[in-house]
Amino acid sequence: AKSPTLCKSHRAQDSFTRFISLDMRLLELMGENSEGKMVSIVHGSDLVNISFLNVVAMTEDEAKIWTEELFTLATNILSQNASRHTFLRKVFIIKQEFNDFGVHEKAFCSLLFALSLQLEGIKQDDFTWEAFQKFLDSLCFRPEIQSIFEECGSKKKPFISMDQLTDFINRRQRDSRLNEVLYPPLKKEQVRQIMEKYEKNTGQLERDQISLQGFSRYLEGEENTIVPPERLDIIDDMNQPLSHYFINSSHNTYLTVGQLTGLSSVEMYRQVLLTGCRCVELDCWKGRLPDEEPYITHGFTMTTEIPFKEVLEAIAESAFKASPYPVILSFENHVDSVKQQAKMAEYCRTIFGDALLIDPLEKYPLAPGYPLPSPHELQGKILIKNKKNHRHRPLSGSIRRREMGEQSSPNMGMQTKLGIYPLQGTAGSEVKATEEMSYLVNYIEPVKFKGFEVTSKRRKYFEMSSFVETKGMDILKSDPVDFVEYNKNQLSRIYPKGTRVDSSNFMPQIFWNIGCQMVALNFQTPDLPMQLNMGVFEYNGRSGYILKPEFMRRTDKHFDPFTENIVDGIVANTVKIRVVSGQFLSDKKVGVYVEVDLFGLPGDTKRKYRTKTSNGNSLDPVWNDDTFLFNKIVLPTLASLRIAVFEENGKFVGHRILPVSAIRPGYHYINLKNELNQPLLLPSLLVYTEAQDYIPNEHQGNSPSFLGIDIQVQTIEDLRQHKDYVKLIKKQKKELKELRAKNLKKVHTQADAYCIQLFTVEPHEPVQHQLNALDHELEKQTLQLKEGQMQELLKLRQELHIQEREKQHKLKQTANERYASQLKKLKETCEKEKKELQKILDRKRQNSISEARNREKDRTELELAQDRRKDKLISRQKEVLKHIDEELFPQVSKYAQ
Structure with a gap:
């Protein structure tokens, strides 16, 4: 399910009215107050092509429970980024509980047929989880796992010891960038717990050993995901000014296709907000007689119209379901009627209620030099971005309680036609705001950009400016450092140029590099820029807010986004990645290949690599090509890697966006996702990664490789060597x-001299005397x-x-x-x-x-x-x-x- 919602909305009521009219007995069974028992489940492959499944509960409490639980399951970030083991378990449970693989059964059968593989049948009761794992093992021969196992020291034995597994985890799988005191290596007791979890042979466990099968399950397990699970939670400091965050933003939110023709949809606001978007756009136009109800559409085009009031109701319903942090409504106001602008303001007050922020917070007055409040302080609040007319005097707080029937003061200005502000890149021009609409604007006040020098002198940080992408690019090229400085205190919004009639997008990374907070994209088009946006904002709890790097926030630091040098205080990274193999990449007998792209600063090294195309094997292709090297990534916290799989004809299979600063080194499975960042159950890649601090080539010979590792004292034997x-x-x-x-x-020499002396004795001496003298001399010698x-x-x-x-x-x-x-x-x-x-x-x-x-x-x-x-x-x-x-x-x- 994409995004289950409570069914007290108009869409649920309308759909159920049609459904119930077909069966009056069901209507009688539901009884009175049936609206509260309705549950509408919205599902689909993207934000536009969605379907509705309508069901009825017996009681309102049951409807509420089902709605809340289904929504929790559909929006569970950890579940959508689970381990390979968990996704395979899901496939097995679907088969067991429903006796059907669904779309995956068709894929399995097509794949087996294409590969000319025939397997014997098995009874349903005998098809256990262990049997399913054996089936996968026999279906996909994995020589690369055997090679990794031998690297650990198995030496072609069917097991490795606990010491060898500990060494593998701490040496190959541990991130060397982490502080060893704060993130110590695993101890044997911890490794033992991993072995007990994945090794099913008790005999080997008793001998402190793990088999090839157990090792393979560990590689698939939740302890070995490519990104630490804690990075998916809210880990950023949410107490800094709004200008210190990248904000997930939408452009022309109401459109479902192109900019010139097609349907406008209220549902798009719900779906966009449920993805975690925190800034949506409303193009407001004057309603016609007799109702005079403002509506939303893309002006001077053939797109359809939707009621302004229904859009506000949809926003109120879905604003804080995915994230508690503030929602910004970017009004492009073409309603040149005082009466209808007053009606718009009243709708905002009555529909949003206390969620609408009207009065500035006491700590953050609308005065020069005061920073913007933080996302934490604005939790649960809706902020209005609309042109503000300063000629009117402030209104009292009673305006919030004004009844819809009251009319605006006749002294407020022109009654029907108002002056206009030219605005580049939009359909038509915006009109001046009335008193009621002006009073709703506080911390997001749009003004015409008059240069960095003027804004730095004014120091009104609640003022912000919008730039069409072409204008933003010109400023980026001419004054990149000043643009970064501007974005430290004030908000900026970048939106697509008007010639993108097909609703294509520009690359948001270009403007993230200079600290632009609201880079607005067309959410209805899941192209590469939108895929990158969805992947980046998936982290930090999918809150819609990502804290900018520190030097983009500190006023004492200056940054040039075009620099190729190391940024002071920032440790650059070197990342290596080797695509080892793939699993269940396509249900066709077709070649596949992998692309690896780096998105970061212009000064980063080579950005794109590609593997060879597999030889007609999409079931379990093995590459093990050369390692892809991204030698210098200047700003890791702002860089992302995209790993994408394509069929040989270029058809997209799946991809994954990974933040460079969070990539774990070692062997890991990457579960692929579709264009909308939804997980694919079966397709995955096995990769080997290395992530470490960057060392310039001239210093690599003296690199302190010992840093971060305990220094071992030399033994006597080492000293002897x-x-x-x-x-x-x-x-x-x-x-x-x-x-x-x-x-x-x-x-x-002495012995020879003695022998010579012995044979030269005088012959006339008596023999006995000679012998005695000889003995005496011999003893002496x-x-x-x-x-x-x-x-x-x-x-x-x-x-x-x-x-x-x-x-x-x-x-x-x-x-x-x-x-x-x-x-x-x-x-x-x-x-x-x-x-x-x-x-x-x-x-x-x-x-x-x-x-x-x-x-x-x-x-x-x-x-x-x-x-x-x-x-x-x-x-x-x-x-x-x-x-x-x-x-x-x-x-x-x-x-x-």
């Missing part, structure tokens, strides 16, 4: 070898030899001790050098973490005391964590030095004592 230590050991071995050879040569060897050994040991001390000193020196280097890196890491935390705290700063305490607490916790890491490093260094002294060189320590 250090090149200086290895060089010293080789030198000592060489000297010891030379010393041994020298000593051995000396011993041989032996003693001398022993003493000499002992001296040599002592000398050798002394030299060896000196070398050991040199080795110990060198090892300590190496350890100290490594320690000093790591300590320096640790300090640099700590400083970067403090700066990152300070940036986060600055963005989230509040004026309250409690927020200040939380900030100090966060800083204290960070410093304590850094101190603990430093103490851990120092303690480990002491242990290394102690181990060197006591275990590796105990003899040296003993000798030194």
Whole structure:
């Protein structure tokens, strides 16, 4: 269902009147007050081609419950951005509960037939969720999953360990741009919970293992979506002035097709507001006799007319269903009748009631220098943008309670014809506002733009100007910096040029880059600019308000949107993406390809890539082409990636818009959406992404890759492998070898000399005397030899001790050098973490005391964590030095004592 609504509206009543007239028995069964029991469900593929399903409840309470629950389901942002696993589960439930795949069954059958695949039948009761998963596994052979599994360390085994899965998640799937203290890596206990969720084999769980099937389910799971789910919630600070936000805006909201012919529709206001749009346009014209009811149409064209009053009723009904934040009604007023303008003002007061903001807030008077109020302070309020006539004196608050029958004062000016203001790009010209209409205008007062110098002097921030896209482009080219400065305090609205008779759109990114808040588009045309608009405003809770980047809000910062340099205070990003494979992309046997586009600043690097076309395979194509590199994205918070799939003939299949600042690195499934940003259940892509801080080419050789990672203290074995230590050991071995050879040569020389002396003894001496003298001499020589060897050994040991001390000193020196280097890196890491935390705290700063305490607490916790890491490093260094002294060189320590 697209947008279920309460059925007390005129559309429900009219449709049910026709329906009930066919069956009087049903009318009798409903009884009195049947209008409150009617439920009208609106559904369709886009905002224009919609259908109505009308049902009747037995009681008003049941009708209310059904309406609220259906609306909640239809507008659930998390459900529309669910994981691949959840979408497959939806397909299975539809098959089980209704015994029908609906349109998907036809797609399945067509696809199987085209691929010449035949599968055996299965009983309905046997077709369980597990059987459905096996069916998908057998239908789509996934070699790329096996390759990823092997990357994790399976080595062709049917499982990986918990340690390997933990390493994969923290190394491949974690965003390195995140602060490690605020967003720590997953612990084993957390990884264990993931394994228990997706691994069905209890035996492997007991051994701390996960199978290929369990790993594949994890990749499809909600923990592994391409964008963190919290980014879909309201995460922006909604307490800043209105001028600090991009506002989802519509142009000629009432049109359903082109600008010259076709139907105008009240329903378009409901549907546009339900998408999260916060600014709609009303082209008002003077009604004819006898009713003299103002109507809305595109002037001087053949488009049909719709009653002004019915449009206001539709707006009142749907204004705050999708978002609680303020709605701006942009009036293009051509009603040149005082009486009918008074009627318009009265309709606004009576239909909107307290939701209509008439009196300015006390904190934000309509005076120079005062900022605009915030979306939070204007919750539930409707603001009128209409020309204002300042010649009238302010009216009293009693005007809000004026009865419809009262007539305006005859002194208010001309009774029938009023002066006009020329307005470029519109049908005809706007007329002057009457007193009643002027009194409804406060914070959105349109004025003619007279230049940036004039507006900066006036400092009336409640005044705003509208620019046709061509005029806006001229100012953008000539004064881009001044345009950014203007948009910091005042609102600007950009609308399509009049020659876009086919209701095509311009690219909104061009004017977002200079901070224009209300970039109005033709919502009835789901072209690429509208797709980008829908994708961008899906985030921040689909509130219709996106907080602009900080430098586009701070008055002390100046920004040139055409810059190619790094913006001061902003960390540029580098994004890499590789399209791995696709699943169920088309129900035809046709080739498909993928385009990846970057939308950001003009100074960003290459913007568009395309894969090869698959060879007639749309069921499970595998690309694994070269990685697409977006080397420098100057402003990540303002940039978006669009990943789109097309058939080989160029027919659109589906796409997804992703904010660069929120893209998760690693392997992820991307569930595709249609042109209107509605999810497609089956088509998806598996991609591998890398997102990191940008490092200029000239600095990449010195890039601190250690930043954001715990510094590991070097072990004894690591120190032994250090090149200086290895060089010293080789030198000592060489000297010891030379010393041994020298000593051995000396011993041989002495032995040879003794033998020569023995054989040269005088022959005339008595034999016994000679033998005795020989023994005595031998003992003497032996003693001398022993003493000499002992001296040599002592000398050798002394030299060896000196070398050991040199080795110990060198090892300590190496350890100290490594320690000093790591300590320096640790300090640099700590400083970067403090700066990152300070940036986060600055963005989230509040004026309250409690927020200040939380900030100090966060800083204290960070410093304590850094101190603990430093103490851990120092303690480990002491242990290394102690181990060197006591275990590796105990003899040296003993000798030194």
